[in-house]
Amino acid sequence: MRKVLLLLLAVFYAGFLSAQDTTKTDEPPPIDEDFSNYGDVSSGVKRYCTQKVQNLTPTKLYGGGYEVQGPFSITSKKGEPYQNNPNYNNVGDSPDDVKVQAVHGLHLNVNYPIISKSSLIVSLTAQYQESRFIFEDPKGYSLYRSLNDRGLRTGGIGTTIFKPLNEQRFIIIQAQGDVNGDFKSSELGTAFSSGLTLSGAFVYGWKKSDRFMWGIGVTRTYRGGETLHIPILLYNRTFNDRWGVEILFPARAHFRRNFSPKSLLQLGYEIVGNSYHISNIGDQVGTDLRPYDDLQLRRSEVKIRAIYEQALKNFIWISVQAGFRYNYKFNLSEARDIREGIINKKFLLNNDIGHTPYVSVGIYLVSP
Template sequence: MVRKLPYLVLFYSLNFCCYAQESIVNCTDSTFCVPGVIGLPRSKGIVIKREIVRDYSISSKSDEYGNSKAELRRNRRWEFKLRAPIIMKDGFKMAAGIKYFVEEHNFEDAENLEYPFYKNLENRSLRSIRGEIFMVKPTKTNRFYLLRLSGGLNGDYGSDSFAKHEFFKFSVSPLIGWKKNDYVSYAFGVAFSYNFGRRSIAPIIAYNKSFNNQWGVEMILPAEAKLRYSTLNQKNFFYLKSELNGSNYSVRLDDNQKELLYLNKSEVRFLLCWEREIHDWLWFGIESGLRSNINFDLSSEVGFNADTVIENKLNAAMVYNVSIFVVPPRRLLK
């Protein structure tokens, strides 16, 4: 029993988000209603992901730095995520998480690059480390409340030339929702975030609907929409999805630069995904699809009204990623 204790502690900690998704047959006065619906997979507590985008071009225009073009061999990215509970009560749940990723860009003929922005991308990785807090407030009616807070460092924050607060970014998303029945839930809210590459405020519509135990749709608009299919034993999940990804990095073009610039990155992806159980609590996932760039500009400030220093255009490219992740074991959910 002593040998099993560390594993039980780990799986108990990973159980938070999946517990919030377990189906509740009736949202009566004696039952707390939660936002999950039948058919959703168990939530991911630990995720390690490797991603690559290959063979695409970039063209740049700037009054200050001039114009240029180049070819990229690949854009590689490592990602690590961890989530664990803080509070687990019937009337209130809270979880905390950490997310770290690092991505690098590799150009063709890198040793002959002259354009400052391209040299910066080749020589410096784009990194992000963020902390997150998730709160769920069920009620004894069919209503629930959600809140997500996130904050961290984005960009070349290892530099000693700038204070760490200049790399800090945060986001907040409050929502109010209703669970119509075991197969349908929806919510409305607002997001202060960088999903469009620049700091912005946008409405959110979340909608989960399961047509049966195998087919369903999951939406968090405008960020993501998924069509879901699972085998009867729920050991295989298949997704057809589109997603909007965005981030904002504080960067510098050279060591003598006195002020930071801001890389506004946003893109839309169209993906096919397969997730497969290896063991009860251990899974892997594979994704492949098309990435289409929306924004990859450098600006002097954050926000939609900021002046663009370098306007960049990337052509569409194929994206591939593979992940391995840990979910709560089934026996802890019974």
């Protein structure tokens, strides 16, 4: 994944230089919110709604940060369909008390608008995320050794399209391709063949006012650890100059408290997850995972959190996030095609991992 990381860093640096604010004042120039002053109202020029409501969290264009999770334990048991596997019978169940001292990792994000018109907004997105596990003692088991020695990584690209239909109705289309797994930079070929996940969303919505927009749609997502096709609800509303909500249910929901145009606090949750290819590094005869070469780790967790964001200077913002990571799924599957929706019992290993607090700090260049 080194090449993916270097590419994202290069895009981030180029975008930062091209979008850097060169004014000497701390305040951006005032924006005339009365768009009726532009153009001839009687000329029949079609007008469109915008993609934001007042006081909404600013759009992050380029940035990154670092996250650290606290210690927790892992207990693993054999899945029911694999009780008679001779390798598991020889090795036995994984230890009941394996300690993870910490999980930490870098995350980078790019959101580059390639088309920005009143009638159409198209952005290209890219991301890189990593989770590096520090075990007290992996105990020689393949999954634990892989997490300890390699960690988990995600690199992806995508696009987001906002298409207003008129002054009140709009469409949002999102598509994303991610490569997920415990890959090293020399294994990108295997990564694309074994670790690729494709997700997307479609939302049809209504903008009732400058303070309220909502929509309904459908998504293909891996946030539950495997492929899910589920309905979604978009609900962004600003009640007054201080309070509002930002909801994309069921993925995330936050209450928002605006202290000023340059500082805000969010309280809520987000579901994060994906399906990760796991290399079978225990491939010698008699080891626990020897027969399997297409292992998939189904990872899904809920982050209950508080996020404080504030402008440092002009369009450069800092984001500090702290909360509690609640594990929903961390199970190992024989192959990516074994799925039963939200409830899946066909796992090689059913891993019960502990819940833990976490903190994340990031720096971003935001949209004016």
